[in-house]
Amino acid sequence: MFQLKQQKKKNHQKTNDGLMLICVTVLGSAGPIRLVVDEDELVASVICAALKSYARQGRLPVLGSDLSGFLLYCSNDTGTDSLSPLDKIGSQRARNFILYKKPSPSPDEPLMMKKSVSKENPASAAAVSCRGRWIWKSWIKTK
Numbered sequence: 001m002f003q004l005k006q007q008k009k010k011n012h013q014k015t016n017d018g019l020m021l022i023c024v025t026v027l028g029s030a031g032p033i034r035l036v037v038d039e040d041e042l043v044a045s046v047i048c049a050a051l052k053s054y055a056r057q058g059r060l061p062v063l064g065s066d067l068s069g070f071l072l073y074c075s076n077d078t079g080t081d082s083l084s085p086l087d088k089i090g091s092q093r094a095r096n097f098i099l100y101k102k103p104s105p106s107p108d109e110p111l112m113m114k115k116s117v118s119k120e121n122p123a124s125a126a127a128v129s130c131r132g133r134w135i136w137k138s139w140i141k142t143k
Contacts, residue, residue, distance in 0.1 A: 020090065024050040025075065026099045029059050039090025043072055043083045050099055063101060073098045 018039045023032040024046070033053050037046055047070050054063060063070075071082035075096040082100075083092065 022095050024097045024099050041089050043087050044085035046089050069102050071100045
């Protein structure tokens with residue numbers, strides 16, 4: 001009888017060995033999403049599960065379900081690189097992650113940049129940053 005209980009306990013522990021509880025914080029949301037995932041699960045499937053759970057809970061802002069529009073970062077890591085979608089989530093040895101939505105370029109931005117950079121005023125060309133975003137000096141007109 002005692003051996004049977006020990007054997008059941010060992011079998012139960014074997015089935016839970018690869019599972020881990022993770023917290024995924026969505027940028028702009030009220031709180032983290034807690035998920036139980038397998039250590040061998042891919043980052044892409046964790047993003048998918050987090051988005052499904054986010055939508056199921058009715059959280060705001062509405063994010064959508066396109067996996068290619070999101071990046072997952074390890075919150076304990078000081079590096080700036082996001083996790084590869086093909087990496088295993090257990091390889092990070094972390095439990096807390098941050099989910100970012102990739103910024104989408106607006107269709108008007110390239111047109112506005114073309115208007116601001118003119119042949120008459122080369123200083124306005126220097127006012128636009130390398131990434132295509134505006135800096136505050138570009139709004140000031142110089143005569």
